[in-house]
Amino acid sequence: MRSVGLRRALVALGILIGAWLLVPTLIVIPISFSGEDSFAFPPSSWSLRHYETFFTEQSWLNALLVSIQLAVIVTVVATLLGTAAAFALSRTAFQGRGVLNGLFLAPLIVPGIVVAVAVYAAFLQWGLIGTPVGFIIAHTVLAIPFVTVNVGSALGGFDRTLERAAASLGASAPATFRAVTLPLIMPGVLSGAVFAFVTSFDEVVVSMFVQSPQLQTLPVRMFTSVTNEVDPTIAAAATVVVTLTTALLTLAATLRRTRRA
Amino acid sequence: MVSVSPAGTAAAAPAPPAVSRTRRAGRALLLFALPAVIVLGVFFVVPAIRLAWLSVSTPEFGIGNYTGLATDGVVVTVVLRTLGMAAVVTVLCVLCAYPYAYLMTIVGPRWRAVLTALVLLPFWTSLMARTFAWVVLLQDTGVVNALLAVVGLGPTRLLGTTAGVSIAMAQVMLPFMVLPVYAAMRGIDRRLVDAAMGLGARPINAFLRVYLPLSLRGVAAGATLVMVLSLGFYVTPSLVGSPQQSMLAQLISVQVNQLLNFGAAGALAVTLLVVTLVLVAGVQRLTRTGGAPAALVGGTAS
Numbered sequence: 001m002r003s004v005g006l007r008r009a010l011v012a013l014g015i016l017i018g019a020w021l022l023v024p025t026l027i028v029i030p031i032s033f034s035g036e037d038s039f040a041f042p043p044s045s046w047s048l049r050h051y052e053t054f055f056t057e058q059s060w061l062n063a064l065l066v067s068i069q070l071a072v073i074v075t076v077v078a079t080l081l082g083t084a085a086a087f088a089l090s091r092t093a094f095q096g097r098g099v100l101n102g103l104f105l106a107p108l109i110v111p112g113i114v115v116a117v118a119v120y121a122a123f124l125q126w127g128l129i130g131t132p133v134g135f136i137i138a139h140t141v142l143a144i145p146f147v148t149v150n151v152g153s154a155l156g157g158f159d160r161t162l163e164r165a166a167a168s169l170g171a172s173a174p175a176t177f178r179a180v181t182l183p184l185i186m187p188g189v190l191s192g193a194v195f196a197f198v199t200s201f202d203e204v205v206v207s208m209f210v211q212s213p214q215l216q217t218l219p220v221r222m223f224t225s226v227t228n229e230v231d232p233t234i235a236a237a238a239t240v241v242v243t244l245t246t247a248l249l250t251l252a253a254t255l256r257r258t259r260r261a
Numbered sequence: 262m263v264s265v266s267p268a269g270t271a272a273a274a275p276a277p278p279a280v281s282r283t284r285r286a287g288r289a290l291l292l293f294a295l296p297a298v299i300v301l302g303v304f305f306v307v308p309a310i311r312l313a314w315l316s317v318s319t320p321e322f323g324i325g326n327y328t329g330l331a332t333d334g335v336v337v338t339v340v341l342r343t344l345g346m347a348a349v350v351t352v353l354c355v356l357c358a359y360p361y362a363y364l365m366t367i368v369g370p371r372w373r374a375v376l377t378a379l380v381l382l383p384f385w386t387s388l389m390a391r392t393f394a395w396v397v398l399l400q401d402t403g404v405v406n407a408l409l410a411v412v413g414l415g416p417t418r419l420l421g422t423t424a425g426v427s428i429a430m431a432q433v434m435l436p437f438m439v440l441p442v443y444a445a446m447r448g449i450d451r452r453l454v455d456a457a458m459g460l461g462a463r464p465i466n467a468f469l470r471v472y473l474p475l476s477l478r479g480v481a482a483g484a485t486l487v488m489v490l491s492l493g494f495y496v497t498p499s500l501v502g503s504p505q506q507s508m509l510a511q512l513i514s515v516q517v518n519q520l521l522n523f524g525a526a527g528a529l530a531v532t533l534l535v536v537t538l539v540l541v542a543g544v545q546r547l548t549r550t551g552g553a554p555a556a557l558v559g560g561t562a563s
Binding site for chain 1: 288290291292293294296297298300301302304305306307308309311312315357360361363364367376379380381382383385386387388389390391392393394395396397398400402403404429432435436464489490492493495496499500509510513514517523526527530533534537538541
């Protein structure tokens with residue numbers, strides 16, 4: 001692979017594949033600023049009218065608000081539960097640990113449609129379909145693994161002698177946790193929280209089964225829009241979602257870099 | 262942010278002299294995992310078991326749902342189509358990811374950061390937004406058709422066809438392939454290739470007989486991952502494809518939403534789950550990582 005020709009071919013291929021990866025994420029932005037009623041690309045006129053519709057029409061605005069509120073609650077719940085669990089799992093040795101680790105990773109591995117159908121059948125019986133509580137529970141299940149993985153890896157690279165040092169200097173156990181442990185694993189906790197937020201905010205399949213006409217998340221509203229309507233408002237919705245998640249994930253990446261440093 | 266009761270922090274503090282006390286404190290610490298375990302147990306494991314139970318008990322007890330599916334021509338067609346599509350997507354991803362990951366290993370740090378960002382950006386940005394973008398790109402008057410026309414291949418019908426679905430799905434799955442392949446390549450000692458050439462192997466032979474075998478573990482891990490995710494993929498095939506060309510996940514959804522046939526849906530879901538778990542166990546054996554394969558952590562594809 002040393003010849004110049006081969007290297008050039010590789011670079012050209014890399015650019016093509018890079019474009020293939022990037023373009024579908026970015027193309028929603030120009031479409032969202034089009035002045036037309038179709039998905040024409042490139043648009044022949046420009047306007048903000050799709051954003052105006054998105055932020056004024058009830059069905060879109062409600063979906064956005066539902067998604068944000070839901071994601072915030074799920075982030076808090078999943079971060080608390082997941083951090084506590086990661087802490088317990090990384091600090092204790094016991095039999096059956098593999099089973100527990102498996103349980104905490106299972107929601108990542110089981111196909112979304114299987115989770116969706118299982119949750120739907122159960123929630124139907126338990127009266128949780130179309131309820132905020134049902135959404136919170138379903139999204140929390142999916143978000144917990146991201147928190148335990150992030151906090152777990154933060155705890156894995158943690159120097160326990162620091163805790164011992166604090167204790168030998170007379171700090172009580174809770175004080176040690178607050179002053180030493182928590183600040184050191186905080187980047188892991190925060191990036192876990194970001195992943196929890198994005199997981200909830202972006203989730204489609206399970207939400208589609210838990211939703212009701214009155215209670216819909218933004219990705220579900222977008223799904224309906226693609227299937228049933230030709231409504232360019234979805235381009236504005238997609239741009240808002242992409243901007244929000246990219247901003248949050250850049251934050252998470254920065255946090256992780258701090259953790260490594 | 263995290264509330265901790267005295268019992269838990271006592272265990273986090275330096276170990277008291279008596280071993281039994283440490284152990285008891287360790288056990289007490291496990292209580293912190295309890296809320297999460299209860300949530301996952303009640304709202305994830307129990308529903309999954311209930312669904313498996315429904316598959317053998319509805320409408321009547323027995324394996325009727327499973328034999329019914331196996332003998333239903335439509336179901337068999339959909340399963341075969343899903344397997345075929347997953348295979349096509351996997352091959353497409355290997356063909357694109359291998360050179361891309363290789364390029365990542367030979368460029369400088371700055372370009373490597375750019376190439377990595379290009380992989381990670383779609384990995385985490387909204388699946389719905391990207392799928393919508395593919396619907397626009399693949400439409401008859403879309404960009405892809407315009408490009409095909411330049412090459413002299415267009416216009417071709419792409420939206421609602423398996424060709425369109427595989428193009429869109431491969432793009433969604435590509436990061437899941439690039440990341441493990443790159444991880445495997447990064448771990449290869451390049452001096453081995455140099456040694457092979459120093460001993461007289463031509464570059465192509467050194468690559469085929471030294472580098473390629475060493476990188477295959479990453480390829481196998483990525484391929485299995487893409488295969489698993491493709492088999493259960495719902496969103497992109499539903500929106501880019503057509504109901505006439507539906508895949509397994511769509512079939513499951515129809516059984517539940519339109520027919521309320523939880524027995525058949527359960528049987529299909531259990532089958533999909535078993536195949537997934539077998540494949541994932543294979544990946545873990547291949548990559549020998551503890552826990553989930555790294556690339557699984559952070560998937561937005563479902």
